[in-house]
Amino acid sequence: MPAGFTHDVLIIGGGAAGLMCAATAGARGRSVLVIEHANRVGKKILMSGGGRCNFTNTGTSPANYLSDNPHFCRSALARYTPRDFIALVEKHRIAYHEKELGQLFCDDSSKQIVAMLVAECEAAGVRIATGCAVERVIAREGGGYAVHTAHGVFAAPSLVVASGGLSIPSMGASGFGYALARQFGHTVLPTRAGLVPLTLSGRPQEQLADLAGVALPVRAASGKVAFDNAMLITHRGISGPAILQISSYWQLGQPLHLDLLPGQDALAVLQAQRAARPAAELKTVLGDLLPRRFAQRLCEHWLPNRPMKQFNEPQLRQAAELLRAWPLVASGTEGYRTAEVTLGGVDTREVSQATFESRRAPGLHFIGEVLDVTGWLGGYNFQWAWASGHAAGEAV
Numbered sequence: 001m002p003a004g005f006t007h008d009v010l011i012i013g014g015g016a017a018g019l020m021c022a023a024t025a026g027a028r029g030r031s032v033l034v035i036e037h038a039n040r041v042g043k044k045i046l047m048s049g050g051g052r053c054n055f056t057n058t059g060t061s062p063a064n065y066l067s068d069n070p071h072f073c074r075s076a077l078a079r080y081t082p083r084d085f086i087a088l089v090e091k092h093r094i095a096y097h098e099k100e101l102g103q104l105f106c107d108d109s110s111k112q113i114v115a116m117l118v119a120e121c122e123a124a125g126v127r128i129a130t131g132c133a134v135e136r137v138i139a140r141e142g143g144g145y146a147v148h149t150a151h152g153v154f155a156a157p158s159l160v161v162a163s164g165g166l167s168i169p170s171m172g173a174s175g176f177g178y179a180l181a182r183q184f185g186h187t188v189l190p191t192r193a194g195l196v197p198l199t200l201s202g203r204p205q206e207q208l209a210d211l212a213g214v215a216l217p218v219r220a221a222s223g224k225v226a227f228d229n230a231m232l233i234t235h236r237g238i239s240g241p242a243i244l245q246i247s248s249y250w251q252l253g254q255p256l257h258l259d260l261l262p263g264q265d266a267l268a269v270l271q272a273q274r275a276a277r278p279a280a281e282l283k284t285v286l287g288d289l290l291p292r293r294f295a296q297r298l299c300e301h302w303l304p305n306r307p308m309k310q311f312n313e314p315q316l317r318q319a320a321e322l323l324r325a326w327p328l329v330a331s332g333t334e335g336y337r338t339a340e341v342t343l344g345g346v347d348t349r350e351v352s353q354a355t356f357e358s359r360r361a362p363g364l365h366f367i368g369e370v371l372d373v374t375g376w377l378g379g380y381n382f383q384w385a386w387a388s389g390h391a392a393g394e395a396v
Contacts (some may be wrong), residue, residue, distance in 0.1 A: 001162035002144075002157060007127075009396045010147055011160040012134055014041030014178075016385035017368025018162030020115040024393025026124025033154055034121070034128045035147065038106070038172045041112035041128060047171065048382070053110030055089065056082040057379035058384070059102035064380045066248055067373045068189055072348040073384065078358075080390040082383055092116040103378045105136075106315045129255070144363060158363050158396040162357075163391065166191060166340025166368040173336070178345065179369035184361040187347040189372045193339035194248040200330040207301050208233050214291050219259035220246040221325075228262050232296075237330065244377050247333060247344060257325040259296075260290060267320035274316065278309035282319070300327055302326070341381055345372040353393035356388060366394045 014036030075228035095107035187376035232240035286295035375381040
């Protein structure tokens, strides 16, 4: 390495992106130090996917990501694909399975993914310092960066910021990466919680709170975006995959519509039921189509309950429209405490899509969640971590 430096590459953050970057750079013969403030690396990997880590999605494409600069992610995703990461998983003999919609999970434990990444780093000669808080970062005269930490001062020509976003602060998340980006002249786009449960308040919350635990398939829509998957009613509001997905698109004050019979023509269903079961009450009919307690609640607060034969055509159309677009009013989200990702972040227009190097500060790179690139639920954010980490690791 050049004189006056302790390493070729310093990486702040020992999460998915940071470890992938370290292993990639180390395999190229670079002297790499990973600086992690927590007492162990890969904490978010360990808790992901219910402890089994949804480590990628076989259907990954740029369309599965939100960004103010949507084309930025294309290059990295094309250069390191789900197939590439699957090959690494198979090399380490980690058994896995597809759960649904291309989502791949470990058969056993997410610990295997962390162990795999650490093993790759060790094989590449990467040094990992845990419990090592960063106190300040300074650009050195003549180039490179000095990172002052609890373990001393380290210096390198290349510094990679892989510190993540604000989601799940109990796991050590902080705004460190955003502050560092601003320090070196970068624009940080407004951040908010993504892939997060929605909260209800007032009357809607009172009407549903005692149904906590009830789940049903829905199509959740906000604006022109919609997702088909399960919704779960909670004590505080609504969650489940469909709600987590739409939460990244929904914003406070926007309408949220839930199709309670996704993939079905609600009017045709009700017309058929009226013909076949004219004496049956609406709550009974809906109880065969939806969770019974939920159907009863709909007929207490949102729909009139009477025998099907008493609904004329306009009334049946009105009931069908409510089932097609149940207008539940969300009051907010549960915030970063339970959010899986952070929307927004370092503006990618100021970062090279090839090398992830800053266009403001030579030798400074940003990867992973700290950037304004956010994936859907289902392994897409891990694939972004692997792809962005690999791209930077090939460049530093």
